[in-house]
Amino acid sequence: MSSFPYLSVLTGGPLVGAAVVACLPRSRPQLAKVVALVWSLAALVLTAVMYATFNANGSRFQFRESYQWIPFWGARFTFEADGIALVMLALIALLVPLVILASWHDVDSAKRSVPTYFALLLALECTMIGVFAAADIFLFYVFFEVMLVPMYFLIGSYGGQRRQYAAVKFFLYSLVGGLLMLAAVIGLWVVGRDQLGHGTFDWHQLTSLHMSTTTERWLFLGFFVAFAIKAPFFPFHTWLPDAGGAAPAGAAALLVGVLDKVGTFGILRYCLPLFPHASKYFAPLGLVLALVGIIYGALLAIGQNDLKRLVSYTSIAHFGFIGIGIFAFTTQGGTGAVLYMLNHGLATGLLFLVVGMLVARRGSSLVSDFGGAGKLMPVLGGVFFIAGLASLALPGTSPFVSEFLVLLGTFTVHKTVAVIATVGIILAAAYVLWMVQRTTQGTLNPALEKVDAMRRDMSVREKVVVAPLIVLLLLLGFYPKPVTDVINPAVKATFSQIGTSDPNPTVAQGGGK
Numbered sequence: 001m002s003s004f005p006y007l008s009v010l011t012g013g014p015l016v017g018a019a020v021v022a023c024l025p026r027s028r029p030q031l032a033k034v035v036a037l038v039w040s041l042a043a044l045v046l047t048a049v050m051y052a053t054f055n056a057n058g059s060r061f062q063f064r065e066s067y068q069w070i071p072f073w074g075a076r077f078t079f080e081a082d083g084i085a086l087v088m089l090a091l092i093a094l095l096v097p098l099v100i101l102a103s104w105h106d107v108d109s110a111k112r113s114v115p116t117y118f119a120l121l122l123a124l125e126c127t128m129i130g131v132f133a134a135a136d137i138f139l140f141y142v143f144f145e146v147m148l149v150p151m152y153f154l155i156g157s158y159g160g161q162r163r164q165y166a167a168v169k170f171f172l173y174s175l176v177g178g179l180l181m182l183a184a185v186i187g188l189w190v191v192g193r194d195q196l197g198h199g200t201f202d203w204h205q206l207t208s209l210h211m212s213t214t215t216e217r218w219l220f221l222g223f224f225v226a227f228a229i230k231a232p233f234f235p236f237h238t239w240l241p242d243a244g245g246a247a248p249a250g251a252a253a254l255l256v257g258v259l260d261k262v263g264t265f266g267i268l269r270y271c272l273p274l275f276p277h278a279s280k281y282f283a284p285l286g287l288v289l290a291l292v293g294i295i296y297g298a299l300l301a302i303g304q305n306d307l308k309r310l311v312s313y314t315s316i317a318h319f320g321f322i323g324i325g326i327f328a329f330t331t332q333g334g335t336g337a338v339l340y341m342l343n344h345g346l347a348t349g350l351l352f353l354v355v356g357m358l359v360a361r362r363g364s365s366l367v368s369d370f371g372g373a374g375k376l377m378p379v380l381g382g383v384f385f386i387a388g389l390a391s392l393a394l395p396g397t398s399p400f401v402s403e404f405l406v407l408l409g410t411f412t413v414h415k416t417v418a419v420i421a422t423v424g425i426i427l428a429a430a431y432v433l434w435m436v437q438r439t440t441q442g443t444l445n446p447a448l449e450k451v452d453a454m455r456r457d458m459s460v461r462e463k464v465v466v467a468p469l470i471v472l473l474l475l476l477g478f479y480p481k482p483v484t485d486v487i488n489p490a491v492k493a494t495f496s497q498i499g500t501s502d503p504n505p506t507v508a509q510g511g512g513k
Helices: 006-023 029-053 083-102 114-133 137-146 148-158 163-196 213-230 239-246 249-259 261-274 276-302 307-327 331-362 378-391 398-411 415-439 460-478 481-497
Strands: 062-070 075-081
Touching: 006 029, 006 062, 006 075, 006 083, 006 114, 029 083, 029 114, 075 083, 075 114, 075 137, 083 114, 083 249, 083 261, 083 331, 083 460, 083 481, 114 137, 114 148, 114 249, 114 261, 137 148, 137 163, 137 261, 148 163, 148 249, 163 213, 163 239, 213 261, 213 276, 239 249, 239 307, 249 261, 249 307, 249 331, 261 276, 261 307, 261 331, 261 481, 276 307, 276 415, 307 331, 307 378, 307 398, 307 415, 331 378, 331 398, 331 460, 331 481, 378 398, 378 415, 378 460, 398 415, 398 460
Parallel strands: none
Antiparallel strands: 062 075
């Protein structure tokens, strides 16, 4: 296997790019955009090479690197990736250049610094990659917290109305969760020092610890609440509609498409293997919170008149499906949950980017300010319809595959949970079709004809932005094997660490041949 330091280069590269872009003069906005785009494309190429190099049938963790950092604490710069982390890294590497391209004209250079905006996007890419690649728990925590900073400024400085309120609320919610995790990280280090004879934050060593029931449950809750806020699960979700509604469309696509996945990834990578007994104990709570989120998020989405807030609420419902897939503790459910993390990033990323295009033209994000917009912009209206169908998991799109696996894996062990969750599918059809009907279909709103920008259909740049996402949503809808082959071994290894196995199929007795 190659000794090339893929993950450290992939993590550090965007940070160097952010520094370069930030140093460019404010009077050269076009140069800042080009440099940021080229830098993000380099990360995409490197990730593609990693994906092609990854051996799905080999060891679970690959591309391992470890460098000394804080010897007294036993903290190290350790990176590695399994199949779960790899698909998330691929999602980040794909979305960031598309977001940069989609945001080409979103920043008014007369009012805001264009280089700073694109530098923040690259800095955010660095921290997101670091979160998924870290194999040292303290390093993970550092990336988990630092990730808040670029997103805070993207929302607070470049967002829409109530951006300051939304940015502060996002930061405070995440900071509280991070402080709870910090307490649990310190507690885990103390337990590790007592048992191993030395302090360490190494994930592999800490998964071998044996804790008392009370200690394990408290430490589990410290991690779980932080991840539940980030995901977000009900009732920790209230920051998301405000942040998603106020953020620029590109930043919102990364916020809902990638940043939120840190929560569900953290549960799979940290809560389950580190605290296996507590995970089983709190699994019913996780299932209930996920189930409530599915129904509650869908109902709130139906009642929204703001497009960006509506899409944010749909994500709360979608994360409920990911949650039940994780806490069902079946291979099908777990694979479906991880696949849903990827597919949700593709579908919701596409939906947010298209909504951003509509809002930029209309100058409003209110559904009631549209109506029949597809008659003026047929291509954009068609892409919006495709994004909506993917979001409601229409058969033939990739979210359907993941949703089906989640429900199938859950039904084998929790039939009632799976049946109730299917109500969310019906509600999803309601809020997506209502959104599309009120926005781009139906009778043309006369006010739209007075807005010159509403007569401008998709440009070549915008088509380049949406094309890869549409292709992947359709391709993985019919042929998800390239992703499931990478995910499956990591999911099986995760559930074997907590001592769970898939239920044996029941076979009817007699009669059949």
